[in-house]
Amino acid sequence: MAGSGRLALGTLPWPGWVRGSGPAVLSRLRDAAVVRPGFLSAAEEETLSRELEPELRRRRYEYDHWDAAIHGFRETEKSRWSEASRAILQRVQAAAFSPGQTLLSSVHVLDLEPRGYIKPHVDSIKFCGATIAGLSLLSPSVMRLVHTQEPGEWLELLLEPGSLYILRGSARYDFSHEILRDEESFFGERRVPRGRRISVICRSLPEGMGSGEPGQPPPAC
16 A cells, blocks of 8 residues: 555654754744644545555666766656645645745655665756745655755754655755665654655746746756
8 A cells, every 4th residue: 555654753752843053053944944744644645645656656766866866766747636636735835835936837756765865965946946845755754954055054854754844045045955864864863764755846936937848857855
């Protein structure tokens, strides 16, 4: 079953969903790097997983990427959704994007195998705009953000299944982000065991790009 691989950490006494190198970076990114745990119900997560599984199953996991940012992944761009899934994505749009922002018409779906990971990178402004919002399915993971000029400034986000993360502004442009590989997957001193992870990523339109413009490589998020 598509949702049978879900790993949950909700029973553990986590101190929070965001941790950082100090009060300054936590304050700076308070509204720029956001986690909303429990954004999806278990039923909504199952709805998305069931819809995505047949298409993902037809693809093989890959171990290199056009910009060398991802290892152990398969991905697709999806623009046609069931009514139930469209309702979920409309909730994401309302929660993460301002009324004046236009979204890319396709949603990026990224499937990481249990030992897959995403290397530190900053998504190109050619391919997505000022805001990125992703739903995490099946497995918990840790996203790490590191300032591109001051590597001592960092933030970590705990992404449980059913959570929504939002990167905008400074978190989008000034910090690299990555999904930690299984052997490095800790949130503070606590182990976050990685399983298969699917992310469903909505992106605002890059400045100057028409909504129907084809052929844009997706980001790794």
